[in-house]
Structures are given as structure tokens and as C-alpha cells.
Amino acid sequence: MTLDTNRSVSDTHYKVAYDLMLRLGSLLELEQLLKQLPLAIREILGVERVSLLLADDDQATLRLYAVEGAQVPDDVQGLRNRVFFSIYERDDFPSVKAWLDGQVYRASAAAMSEGSPLEIVVETLKLTEFLSAPLNVDDTLVGVLLVDNPDTQTPLSPEKGDILAALAAPAAVALQNANLHSKTVRELASKMHQLHILHQIDRELNDTIKQDNVYDMTLDWALRFTNAQAGSLALYDEERDDLRVVADLGYDTPVEQREMLRRTHGGGIALRVARSSYAEVIPDVSADTDYVLLSNLIQSHMSVPVMREDRVIAVISVESKRLNGMNEEHQEFVEKLAARGGVAIDNARLFADAVREREKLSYILANIADVVIVVGHEDRLVLINHSALAALRLYPDVDYIGMPISEVLEHSYLLEVFRHARTQMQNVLEEVKLPNDRTYYAHFSTHTDIGWMIVMHDITPLKETEQLKNELVATVTHDLKQPLTVMNGYLEMLQMHQKLEQRGETYVRMIGRAVQTMWSLIDDLMMMAKIEAGVQLEIHPVSAHRLVEECIEQVQSIADSKAMILTNNVSVELPPIKGDPKRLSQVFANLIGNAVKYTAPEGKVRVWAEAHEASLMIGVQDSGLGISPEDQTRIFDRFYRVRSAETESIEGTGLGLAIVKRLVENHRGQIGLESRLGEGSTFYVTLPTYDNSENEPQPENSSV
Numbered sequence: 001m002t003l004d005t006n007r008s009v010s011d012t013h014y015k016v017a018y019d020l021m022l023r024l025g026s027l028l029e030l031e032q033l034l035k036q037l038p039l040a041i042r043e044i045l046g047v048e049r050v051s052l053l054l055a056d057d058d059q060a061t062l063r064l065y066a067v068e069g070a071q072v073p074d075d076v077q078g079l080r081n082r083v084f085f086s087i088y089e090r091d092d093f094p095s096v097k098a099w100l101d102g103q104v105y106r107a108s109a110a111a112m113s114e115g116s117p118l119e120i121v122v123e124t125l126k127l128t129e130f131l132s133a134p135l136n137v138d139d140t141l142v143g144v145l146l147v148d149n150p151d152t153q154t155p156l157s158p159e160k161g162d163i164l165a166a167l168a169a170p171a172a173v174a175l176q177n178a179n180l181h182s183k184t185v186r187e188l189a190s191k192m193h194q195l196h197i198l199h200q201i202d203r204e205l206n207d208t209i210k211q212d213n214v215y216d217m218t219l220d221w222a223l224r225f226t227n228a229q230a231g232s233l234a235l236y237d238e239e240r241d242d243l244r245v246v247a248d249l250g251y252d253t254p255v256e257q258r259e260m261l262r263r264t265h266g267g268g269i270a271l272r273v274a275r276s277s278y279a280e281v282i283p284d285v286s287a288d289t290d291y292v293l294l295s296n297l298i299q300s301h302m303s304v305p306v307m308r309e310d311r312v313i314a315v316i317s318v319e320s321k322r323l324n325g326m327n328e329e330h331q332e333f334v335e336k337l338a339a340r341g342g343v344a345i346d347n348a349r350l351f352a353d354a355v356r357e358r359e360k361l362s363y364i365l366a367n368i369a370d371v372v373i374v375v376g377h378e379d380r381l382v383l384i385n386h387s388a389l390a391a392l393r394l395y396p397d398v399d400y401i402g403m404p405i406s407e408v409l410e411h412s413y414l415l416e417v418f419r420h421a422r423t424q425m426q427n428v429l430e431e432v433k434l435p436n437d438r439t440y441y442a443h444f445s446t447h448t449d450i451g452w453m454i455v456m457h458d459i460t461p462l463k464e465t466e467q468l469k470n471e472l473v474a475t476v477t478h479d480l481k482q483p484l485t486v487m488n489g490y491l492e493m494l495q496m497h498q499k500l501e502q503r504g505e506t507y508v509r510m511i512g513r514a515v516q517t518m519w520s521l522i523d524d525l526m527m528m529a530k531i532e533a534g535v536q537l538e539i540h541p542v543s544a545h546r547l548v549e550e551c552i553e554q555v556q557s558i559a560d561s562k563a564m565i566l567t568n569n570v571s572v573e574l575p576p577i578k579g580d581p582k583r584l585s586q587v588f589a590n591l592i593g594n595a596v597k598y599t600a601p602e603g604k605v606r607v608w609a610e611a612h613e614a615s616l617m618i619g620v621q622d623s624g625l626g627i628s629p630e631d632q633t634r635i636f637d638r639f640y641r642v643r644s645a646e647t648e649s650i651e652g653t654g655l656g657l658a659i660v661k662r663l664v665e666n667h668r669g670q671i672g673l674e675s676r677l678g679e680g681s682t683f684y685v686t687l688p689t690y691d692n693s694e695n696e697p698q699p700e701n702s703s704v
């Protein structure tokens with residue numbers, strides 16, 4: 001039976017409504033209101049018991065919330081979860097229909113149709129007859145008031161129905177206000193909680209340096225806040241368009257197995273999110289064809305991208321065993337988490353990459369046969385590989401890192417070359433013999449931010465072959481000299497004892513010249529072989545002036561025959577050269593000899609020198625043929641000779657400059673040239689000198 005709430009609106013009704021408003025007006029706490037409202041209704045209405053049903057936020061159910069007055073069941077709190085029914089069942093039940101239509105509903109227990117959802121309420125409260133009124137705000141049902149007289153069973157008059165209807169309006173408003181208030185308070189509390197967590201995350205992420213912690217921590221927060229049961233954090237490789245799980249929690253199967261499954265099924269939702277860079281909440285995974293079921297229990301899923309400068313660097317995925325397990329608030333939180341964790345995750349990823357690269361590099365370094373030594377600031381050892389330890393006969397279990405290089409390479413020739421390279425501040429290539437008795441080709445190079453790198457390649461097998469070759473050349477050349485001496489002797493005898501006609505004399509002279517050429521070729525070859533086998537220099541102070549003087553003397557007669565002027569402009573005052581007088585004499589005799597040889601008659605040759613810091617530069621300058629830029633690049637190669645009309649008639653082996661270069665370099669010197677075709681050439685030789693700190697030595701006579 002229903003009553004129209006508008007049936008009689010009398011002053012009394014306004015008054016009671018006003019009374020109720022006054023009593024409840026200031027009550028915003030929902031819990032308090034739930035206590036006060038039934039009490040006030042009971043007093044105003046004069047009934048024995050008032051019960052209050054409340055609609056849920058989603059307007060889907062009504063639950064019994066409070067009972068006030070007589071015969072209150074023991075466990076009303078417990079009933080909240082048990083007594084409910086759907087308000088959408090309006091057409092099936094007159095009570096629900098009346099409430100949704102805003103009408104008072106009166107019924108007796110006997111009149112309750114069987115199967116009514118109210119039956120549970122009737123049973124719980126042992127209702128016989130009751131009056132009920134809906135609490136409506138803006139056409140929304142927020143609750144129902146239900147009154148009865150269980151003790152006395154006094155019938156409820158229609159008048160009471162009207163008053164109840166009048167009270168329903170202010171009661172509904174009060175309830176709605178309290179609801180709104182508590183919702184706001186709840187949201188505020190949740191926001192505060194979020195803020196607190198995010199603040200804590202900031203602190204923890206900034207504090208941690210271990211990358212695994214960053215991944216695990218971020219995922220842990222995501223799971224905790226979303227109440228998800230499982231989840232993973234995967235790094236996204238944009239180039240390979242693939243994800244790599246770096247943290248996962250809550251799954252029964254191993255990550256490798258799940259990853260394989262995900263990859264073979266097109267990457268799943270996480271990869272879809274990585275590609276699109278938009279977060280996705282999947283309320284029911286069975287409805288998404290891209291979803292790869294990683295566990296039968298999972299029902300809903302959420303993936304959120306972690307961005308860094310507009311790029312997706314990772315994806316956080318969380319999964320729930322409940323349908324619709326993730327809501328907007330969860331998404332918002334994980335997005336905030338992703339934004340905060342982005343930098344830390346990226347740093348962790350870069351750090352891990354760097355560590356991996358370093359491990360790779362140190363593995364390579366440790367396992368290559370080449371010797372690698374890195375010397376850092378203040379000449380301290382930064383890196384030394386196994387090959388280096390073995391080659392230098394150092395102890396493998398001693399930690400040499402950080403030690404001064406002079407202590408590590410104690411007394412070794414290597415240290416000397418290193419010091420030389422460092423003072424010159426230039427890269428040096430040098431052949432060195434190490435304590436393991438093997439020969440290495442050592443490259444000393446300087447790198448900003450690193451220091452010095454010494455990389456040495458074992459060339460012992462090469463040296464051995466070269467040695468063999470040199471021995472062969474030495475033997476062959478020695479054996480060749482023998483018949484040449486014989487030939488020379490008979491040629492001389494021929495000239496002395498035979499009266500030859502003019503043509504015969506020309507032939508003999510030509511044979512003589514050919515023998516001479518062969519002779520010098522053999523000499524040069526022997527010299528080259530000797531140098532390559534490694535000449536031992538006997539270092540003495542050498543006066544540059546005297547050295548040049550003697551070399552000029554050696555070629556003076558040839559110069560005279562060509563009416564050439566040879567000038568020695570080298571000052572006697574210059575500091576002495578640190579060198580082997582015999583070899584240096586070979587160097588300059590060769591250079592001055594070439595200058596005379598490749599200059600037309602009446603030309604000029606001038607030798608000069610200037611002192612530089614710890615070195616002397618000697619120039620051999622001629623007014624001769626000059627050398628083209630292309631030939632200049634090859635002129636120091638073995639057997640290289642310039643082919644031109646002018647040089648055709650000039651004899652030579654093409655070994656002279658190759659020998660000169662080797663000898664100069666053996667002295668730690670350098671050779672270069674400046675030349676223009678037709679305008680002459682200048683060969684520059686720089687050689688180390690004794691510096692002031694060394695006792696002023698007496699220059700040696702450079703005679704060979």
C-alpha cells in the first residue's frame with residue numbers, strides 16, 4: 001500500500017520538518033548522522049523503532065545501516081553486508097517501485113510477497129507492520145526510512161505516514177550533505193596519502209644508487225597502491241621494438257617463460273602501450289584480443305608508459321584477480337609514479353648499460369693477447385691486463401692499480417720510452433723488448449680524460465722471420481762480394497796488362513761501373529739488414545760542426561768535379577748531439593752525398609743547424625733537382641727511386657734514405673724534407689742533445 005507524500009501538507013508537517021532540520025543541520029559527520037537521524041525521527045514521529053537503509057554510491061544497492069529504538073538486532077554492522085537488494089528490481093517489487101517514485105510505502109509482514117528482497121529485512125527486524133519513506137535528493141534515491149512499533153504493535157496511523165513523508169525531505173538533504181562531506185574528506189585523505197607516498201618515493205628513488213632497487217621499488221609502489229596482485233616493469237628498446245622485464249612480482253611462472261609467451265603472441269598490452277605511449281586500463285582481459293594470459297587468475301590489467309623526453313623508456317604493468325580491478329585513481333597514481341620514477345629508471349638503465357659495456361670491455365681487455373696499460377693522472381696505473389702482467393713478469397695477484405707507473409715498470413726500457421713520449425707530449429710508436437724476452441710493437445698515445453694508453457702487439461714471430469731474412473741477405477751478400485772482388489781484380493789487371501783498343505776500353509770501364517754499382521748495392525743491403533737486426537748504438541756527445549765537416553770532406557772531390565760549392569754553416573757553439581758518431585756520419589754523408597748527386601754542376605749545397613729545446617735541427621740544403629710532392633711521400637721507402645729524365649743517368653740503389661731514416665729514428669730523432677721540383681731540396685734532421693742538467697761532456701771526434 002502506498003501513500004502520496006504530498007497528500008496533506010499542513011503547518012505541522014512544516015514544523016516537524018523544520019525541527020528535524022534544526023536538529024540535524026550542523027551534523028556533517030556521516031557516522032554521527034546515522035546515529036542521530038533515526039533517533040530524531042523516532043522522537044518526532046513517536047514510533048518505537050526507526051531503521052535506516054542507505055543506497056550505495058553507485059546507486060545499485062540498498063543496505064540496512066542503522067536501527068534505533070526497540071528490539072535492535074545485535075549486529076547491525078554485520079547486517080550492512082548481508083541485507084541488501086538491487087534498486088533496479090523496481091518493477092518486480094512494489095516497495096522498490098514506490099521508493100523510486102518518491103512515495104511512502106506501508107506494508108504488513110503478511111503482505112510481503114514471497115521472494116521479496118525485503119524479506120531479509122523483515123526477518124532480521126521481525127517486522128509485522130511498517131511504514132517506509134524514500135530519501136530522495138534531486139531524483140536520486142539516497143536511502144529509505146523504515147518505522148514500526150515492534151513492542152506494542154500499535155498500528156501506524158496515516159497521519160504518521162504523512163509526517164514521515166514530510167521528515168524524509170530534510171533527512172535526505174542532511175544525509176546527502178553528510179555523504180558529500182565524508183566523500184570529500186575521504187578523497188582528501190586519499191590525496192594526502194598519495195602525496196605522502198609520492199614524496200616518499202621521491203626520497204627513496206633519489207637515495208638509491210642500485211638500479212635493481214629502482215625497478216623493484218617502483219613496481220612495489222605501483223602494486224601496493226593499486227591493490228593489484230601481480231605486475232612487472234619492463235624496459236622498452238625503441239630500436240628493437242621490444243620489452244625486457246627488469247622487475248616482476250606476484251607471478252607463479254618464471255619470467256622467462258612468460259616473456260617467451262608474450263613475445264610469441266605479439267607483445268601483449270604492455271608493448272601496445274609502449275608503442276602508443278598512452279596508458280591503458282583493461283577492465284576485463286578476456287575481452288582484449290591482444291592480452292596474453294600470463295596466469296588464469298588474472299581478470300583485469302593496467303599498463304602505464306614511463307616517459308623520458310617524449311620517448312617511452314619503460315612500461316609498468318599491474319594485474320588484478322578481480323574484474324574491473326583498476327580504476328582512474330589507480331591509473332592517475334601509477335602515472336604520477338611513472339613520471340617521478342622516469343629519471344631514476346632512465347639513470348638506472350644508463351648505469352646498467354655502462355656497467356655492461358664496461359664488463360664487456362674488461363672481458364675483451366682481459367682476454368686479448370695484446371698488452372694494454374692505461375696510465376692516468378699523476379702517472380698512476382689505471383688499468384693493466386693479464387697479458388701485460390705476464391709480459392712484464394709482474395705478480396698476477398698483486399693489485400697494481402693506483403700505483404705510480406715508475407714502481408710498476410721499475411727499471412724497464414718501457415718506462416724510459418713512456419717518459420720520452422710524455423715529455424714530448426706526442427704519440428710514439430716504438431719497438432720494445434719486454435722481460436718475457438719477446439719483442440713488442442708498442443704504441444703510446446695520449447687521450448684527454450684518460451691519460452696515456454700503452455698498447456703493445458707481440459711481433460716476435462715477425463722479428464724471427466725478419467731475422468732469418470737478414471741472415472740470408474747477409475750470407476748472400478757476403479758470398480756475392482767474393483766473386484765481385486775477383487771480377488774487380490781481373491778488370492784492373494786487364495786495364496794494366498792489355499793494350500786495349502778504344503772500344504775494348506769502353507767495355508771494360510762499363511763493366512767496372514756495373515761492378516761498382518753492385519758493390520754499393522751489396523753494401524747498402526748489408527747495412528739495411530744490420531739495422532733491421534737492430535744496431536746497438538754507442539752513444540757519445542757528438543759535435544755537429546765536426547760531424548758535418550767530415551762528411552763534406554768525404555764528398556768534396558765529387559763536388560769539385562762538378563764545380564759545386566759546399567758550405568758548412570753549422571756553428572761550433574751548438575750543444576753536442578746524443579748519438580753514435582759512426583752512424584750519424586753515415587746519415588749525413590748520405591744526405592750531403594745525395595745533395596751533391598742530385599744537383600746539376602755549379603750548384604750549391606749548404607748545411608746549417610739550429611738549437612731547439614733538448615734537440616738540434618740540422619738542415620742539408622741544395623739547389624738541385626727538387627722532388628715532387630708525390631715522390632716525397634715515398635722517398636724514404638726501401639728501393640724507391642725517382643724516375644725522371646734527369647735522374648735516369650744517376651746511379652743509386654734506392655736504399656740510402658731508407659737507411660738514413662732508420663738510423664735517425666734509432667737515435668729518437670726525426671727526419672723530414674721540404675722541396676719543390678726544379679728549386680732544390682732541404683732535408684731536416686732533428687736529433688736529441690745533452691741538456692744543461694747533464695754534465696757538459698767533451699764532444700767526441702766523430703771519425704769512423
Ligand code: ADP
Binds near residue numbers: 595622624
Ligand atoms: P739513391 O740515391 O741510391 O737512389 P736514396 O734512398 O738515397 O737512393 O734516394 C732515393 C731517391 O730520392 C733518389 O733516387 C732520388 O731520386 C731522390 N733524392 C734523394 N735525395 C735527393 C736530393 N737531394 N735532391 C733530389 N732528389 C733526391
